[in-house]
Amino acid sequence: MNRCEWIVCERGSTWAAALRVAAARQPPAAWRGPRLYEVRSLAELSERFDVCPQGYGLVEVHRANLGPVLTWLVDTVRRFPRGCFAALLDASITGKRGPNRHSSDDRQEAVNSLLEAGAVDVADSPRHLQPILALGQRHCDRVAICPGIAVPSPSFAEWAQSLVPWQDS
């Protein structure tokens, strides 16, 4: 399977619902509507990427899972170089929940580290998903245009060459 899938990893369905709504509001011509999968854990997300290594992974990040997400991103970006990943910052990090005077610093630090780990972009509100949608569309366009780039698949030229008995060296 080489098509681009959008895979949302979150605890609930907040982000996925917001993405569907935001996508539905896109002009039909602009939205080519890749299928949106929902998973509930990073392990499931990895499994989904095994099936669709060129997918677009959207990972919800909250205070409790920031460390695991950072580690997962570093490993997964390396494992699936044709994939694309964005982070969805939960309010517990963006500081919109509870009085935390360091929240803006926390948020910026979290954003910086997520970008450093391999996220291409970070969204901090389900109400502002336009950049994330645009990024996903560009990624899917790229994947659709240059198919067959999964690295380990046998090279056709190599295979055809192996059939030809005479070779120069």
Add this chain to the structure above:
Amino acid sequence: MPRTATSDSLTKLLDHCSRPVYLVDDQRRIIYCNPALADWTALDRGRISGRVVEYHSEARHHADTSRDSSAPLVDLCPPPSAFFGETSRGTISCVAQDGGLKHRLADFIPLDVAPNQRTKGRRASDGTAGAVLVLLAGSDLSPQELAAQLTGDPSADELHRTIRRFRRAQAAAYAGDSLLGNSTAMQKVRAQVAAAAASGANSLVCGPPGSGRGHVARAIHYQACSDGLAKLVPLNCRLVNDDLLRRALDALRSPGGEPRHRPTLLLQELEYLPRPFQTQLLTALCQDELPARIVATLSNRHMARAVMGRPAIQEASIGTPTANDSSDDNSDEGKSARQVGPAALDPALIDVISTIAIYVPRLVERMEDLPILAQCFLEACNRGSPRQIGSIRREALDRLALYSWPGELAELRQVIAAAHRECASHEIETADLPAVIHHASQAASRATRHPERIVLDELLAKIEKEAIVRALAQAGGNKTEAAELLGMTRPRLYRRLVQLGFDNERTAEELDGPEFIERDSEEPPQ
């Protein structure tokens, strides 16, 4: 009298305490530490006392073990809230002798704050507030306990420490010795990376896709952090837009510490950066004096040659897809990048960025590194897997060496992962390797044979059949898309399926339903 005696007694008491204890004044200077802390950190007490502690998450170089008595200590800093009179609990970390991190729970107890001055979030007006006593637990946190800490609802302090742990891990992962290989080419790369890191110069990392250019680029950044703190801002030039570029530049402009702590802008696959953004970036670099080091990766080897002072390549030849570039250049973006391509990259931008040009060699140019690289990837597969495989048999390595590795290290990683999945013993054998490796081996083994006869029609039919199967798989079974991929009409694809001996019923069922037969029968054979 009683005061001195009490003070001495208290000091003795703390000195004999088995739990690490230290005291930080309001200037964030360690004014006391007991021997247990010295033991835990493996630093002399004299080197700890008087040191300033800082509260930040920026990565330092792995080799910076804070033995420098003038350097600030990062890991021992209490959270800022403690200096404002808030008692809190968190973790304190230090580098273990094996280079990893060890962690302990710690209580941060503010001292010298009169009750009437203990206003939350506000420092006492007479300046006496702020000294913090830190009392560490008697034993290190186990990995399970540490994980449990992280999966709870961590405080702001824990978040901060999580980020710090991540950055430390990154710094370790991209240390100089992470650039594996003893080949001459890799020795040169390591030397260039060290030079780029030490000089702070902009760097251009060139090489084929999958060769580890990104790793080299990050290694420059993380090695440069050894004497300070710096931010890494990656920018994927394939996906960049106005918003991403603006935010990246803003992040680099934002005050992030002292001037010597230059952040790094990592431009991934620079050749895909659209021309208007090149101009924008150049303006930011030259006119706005962006206080950042630029490290860029380029996927075109010809460009690397041009940059390194070799004869410039004609635009046409640059546009010719090679085995290495084929995956990238088949796209419209690839085509536009070819049109813009290396030749259309702004020479002024290249001049600014390519102060140091590093060429990352192809894997086939450093086959002596293959065993260590394969072993490294194998051990990475072992991580977290119930299947633990120790090594790769010599015969299998020989077989790997026959392959041309168009996908470079990325392909090697995936081949080893596939072999890891197939392997049933403690050692990867030749049979565990994917088919593509065997095909290459067969091709190589036939190289010296005497000419054989073939039936060209059969051979071409076999190739055509394989191409159709792959196109159908590529199109997810959609024959219209498959026909487009193959550059033929849909009816013709149907006919070829029949002529090449596909099982009609199975094909119809698997691919598109019963219409396959019906529609095909409507078309007159050519």
